Amino acid sequence: MNTSFYEQVxxxxxxxxxxxxxxxxxIAKSLGAAKSSRMVGHAMRYAGTAHPRVPAHxxxxxxxxxxxxxxFxxxxxxxxxxxxxxxxxxNDRVLNFKKVFWNPMEEIII
Structure with a gap:
């Protein structure tokens, strides 16, 4: 399956x-592309057009x-x-960030 990077994100x-x-x-690390966090950001920029819906927030x-x-x-x-x-x-920052942080590397069973 040749899924685009954006779709994987x-x-x-x-x-x-x-x-x-x-x-x-x-997200970048979970895809084996640790240095691609900016590309993940670019993908999120266009997430509003993706189906099914992407919770970019x-x-x-x-x-x-x-x-x-x-x-947004x-x-x-x-x-x-x-x-x-x-x-x-x-002030545009998630409080208790470590507590609510979801790490795809630990949560996703591949």
């Missing part, structure tokens, strides 16, 4: 449980910052969606 992102977040880098940077918020309309939507799932956010 979307498959991982769809597995992130509600109320949890992961990082661009963690659950993907943040490695320190819990909502760096992708400007790709309006930008505040990313934070609102996280808060609806019980993720605490303050």
């Amino acid at each position: 979307y498959e991982i992102a769809r597995l992130i449980p509600k109320g949890r977040v992961t990082s661009y880098g963690a 659950r993907v943040v940077n490695s320190s819990g910052l909502l760096t992708g918020k400007f790709h 309309k309006p930008p505040e939507l990313m934070e609102e969606l996280l808060k609806e799932e019980g993720v605490e956010v303050k």
